[in-house]
Amino acid sequence: MSISANEFIDITDVTCPITFVKTKVALEDMEDGQILEVHLNDGEPVQNVPRSLKDEGHKVLDLIKKSDGTYTLFVEKHDS
Amino acid sequence: MSLTNEQLERYSRHIILKQVGGKGQEKILSGKVLVIGTGGLGAPAAMYLAAAGVGTIGLVDFDVVDLSNLQRQIIHQTQDVGKAKVDSGRETIAAMNPDVKVHTYNELVTAANIKDIIRDQDYDFILDGTDNFPAKFLINDACVLSEKPFSHAGIIRFQGQTMTYVPGEGPCYRCVFKEPPPKDAVPTCRQAGVLGVMGGILGTLQATEALKYLLGVGELLTGHLLTYDALSMTFRKVRLPRNENCAVCGKHPSITELFDYEQPTCDLRNTGAR
Numbered sequence: 001m002s003i004s005a006n007e008f009i010d011i012t013d014v015t016c017p018i019t020f021v022k023t024k025v026a027l028e029d030m031e032d033g034q035i036l037e038v039h040l041n042d043g044e045p046v047q048n049v050p051r052s053l054k055d056e057g058h059k060v061l062d063l064i065k066k067s068d069g070t071y072t073l074f075v076e077k078h079d080s
Numbered sequence: 081m082s083l084t085n086e087q088l089e090r091y092s093r094h095i096i097l098k099q100v101g102g103k104g105q106e107k108i109l110s111g112k113v114l115v116i117g118t119g120g121l122g123a124p125a126a127m128y129l130a131a132a133g134v135g136t137i138g139l140v141d142f143d144v145v146d147l148s149n150l151q152r153q154i155i156h157q158t159q160d161v162g163k164a165k166v167d168s169g170r171e172t173i174a175a176m177n178p179d180v181k182v183h184t185y186n187e188l189v190t191a192a193n194i195k196d197i198i199r200d201q202d203y204d205f206i207l208d209g210t211d212n213f214p215a216k217f218l219i220n221d222a223c224v225l226s227e228k229p230f231s232h233a234g235i236i237r238f239q240g241q242t243m244t245y246v247p248g249e250g251p252c253y254r255c256v257f258k259e260p261p262p263k264d265a266v267p268t269c270r271q272a273g274v275l276g277v278m279g280g281i282l283g284t285l286q287a288t289e290a291l292k293y294l295l296g297v298g299e300l301l302t303g304h305l306l307t308y309d310a311l312s313m314t315f316r317k318v319r320l321p322r323n324e325n326c327a328v329c330g331k332h333p334s335i336t337e338l339f340d341y342e343q344p345t346c347d348l349r350n351t352g353a354r
Contacts, residue, residue, distance in 0.1 A: 021092045025083065025102035056098055 003061055003074045005037035006030060011049070012041050012070060019045045020052045023075075027058065030077045035061065038073040046071050087179070091133055099297040105133065109179060111294035112136035114203040116189055116219060118169045119143075120279025121233050121286065122209030123155035128287040130173040130180045134294070136201055137173065137180055141165040142188040152276035189215055191338035194222040205290045206230035209283065211268060213260035214341035220245070220253035221338055224329045229293055231286040231301075235278040236267070238310040242282050243301050243320070244289045250303030255323035255330075260341050275310060282308065 009026045011019045023038055030036060040049055050060045053075050061074040083091070083102055087109075094100045094108070111134045115122045118141045129137055145153075145160045145168050153165075160168040166184035173182050185197050189210075198206065206228055208219045216232065223230040223245060232253050233242040245252045285306070292298045307316045328335040 017092050017096055018089055021088050021095045021102075024095060025088065028102050052096075 003035060003037075005074060006034040008037045008039070010039040011045065012039055016044045016048055020049050023049055023053065024056070027053075027075070027077050032077055032079050034077050036075050036077065038075065040071050040073060042069055042071065046073075049073065050075075087133075090177075090179075094132070100295060104295045104297075107294050107296075108133050108291065109135045111205070111290075112138070112201050112203045113290050113294075114138040114140065114198060114201075114206045115209055116140045116206065116215070117209035117211065118153070118155060118165045119149065119209060119211060120152045120235060120274065120276075121283040122207065123153040123169070123283065124280045125207055125209060125283040125287040125290075126169060126173065127155055127176065128284055129290060130177050132287075132291055133177065133179050134290070135179060135181060136183065136203075138183045138185065138197070138201060138203060139166045139169045140185040140187070140189055140197060141169075142186065152274065152279045154280070189218060189222075191218060191340045194218060194338065195226060198222060198226050198228060203228065205293050207286050207290060208232045209286070212343060213266075214343045216253060217257075217260055217341060218338065221328050221335055223247075224252050224254075225336070225338065231289045233282040233286050235274055235282050236272050238275050238278065240278050240282040240308045240310075241305055242285050242289075243305045244293075246293075246300060246302045251320050251322040252326060252329045254328050254335075255326040256305065256320050258327070263342075278308075278310065281310075 007026060007030055009022060011022050027036055040046055050063060050073060054060055057078045059076040059078055061076055064072045066072060091105045094105050095102055113129055113134050115126045118139050126137060143165050145156045145163050145165055147161050149156060155172045156168045164186050166186050170182040170184055173180050183201055206223055208216060208230055210216055227247040229246040231244050289300055292300060303320055305318045305320050324330050327333060
């Protein structure tokens with residue numbers, strides 16, 4: 001099953017905590033229930049960004065490892 | 081308004097906070113705070129507000145920097161002695177954060193000018209960093225009559241106090257203190273001394289209230305007086321009722337126009353009181 005996202009953001013060019021900051025700000029501009037696709041690096045980003053998003057009440061739908069070692073994260077916006 | 085990459089990085093520790101986020105930081109950036117007095121209280125308050133990205137900061141002070149100010153008024157440097165405090169303050173803020181626009185008012189606040197100063201940029205929040213009772217009552221009355229929120233604070237020796245007034249919520253400064261004390265009944269900090277850090281502690285509490293007000297988060301010190309005693313390291317939060325018979329914010333106010341209490345001229349001639 002493939003998830004179709006409403007918005008896309010690439011955070012492979014920044015480091016923590018700007019990774020989460022950019023993702024958070026992108027979600028702020030979206031509607032409740034909409035889905036954001038995030039392209040992120042292995043290591044710190046993949047460890048921290050999904051967890052921080054969960055802490056803010058958003059729903060992590062899927063985290064997929066790509067052939068180049070980076071990840072695609074699907075997160076559903078939830079205002080809490 | 082959308083935040084630049086540089087702003088996302090500069091304010092990242094704010095934006096990460098659940099109660100702030102990008103939207104909250106934008107509120108701070110479009111916020112307008114007037115700091116009256118750039119001394120012990122106003123100096124640290126203005127610096128933290130500037131660092132936080134408050135987009136418009138007004139600085140009011142008639143005085144010039146004196147060597148005896150530097151023990152606590154950290155917005156001013158040794159090389160600034162003799163310079164107008166508002167100019168010295170503006171230079172420090174400009175070096176700290178280019179997002180901040182500083183408006184300076186190199187004058188003493190009086191009944192004749194205070195409303196115009198508040199109106200000049202239609203400030204959202206006013207911070208009382210003055211060191212004398214006539215100014216404190218004037219700022220209170222002006223904020224009540226202009227329907228503006230403000231933070232009061234005072235420091236002396238090892239003690240400090242602060243409270244926040246929001247129109248329609250809780251008491252004003254005059255509800256609690258009614259009238260200035262008789263002249264010379266209470267020493268100024270020039271006569272009594274003050275531990276330098278007191279302005280930092282109380283001034284940053286005031287800056288905290290300003291930021292919370294701009295963000296619309298948490299509970300302000302409305303209806304409460306917070307006192308701090310550095311020697312015993314004690315904070316006390318005292319609940320204060322509104323006075324229905326208050327001369328300025330009560331049901332039938334007798335003060336409907338601003339007026340100045342007399343200031344001893346020596347307090348204006350000499351520098352270094354704040």
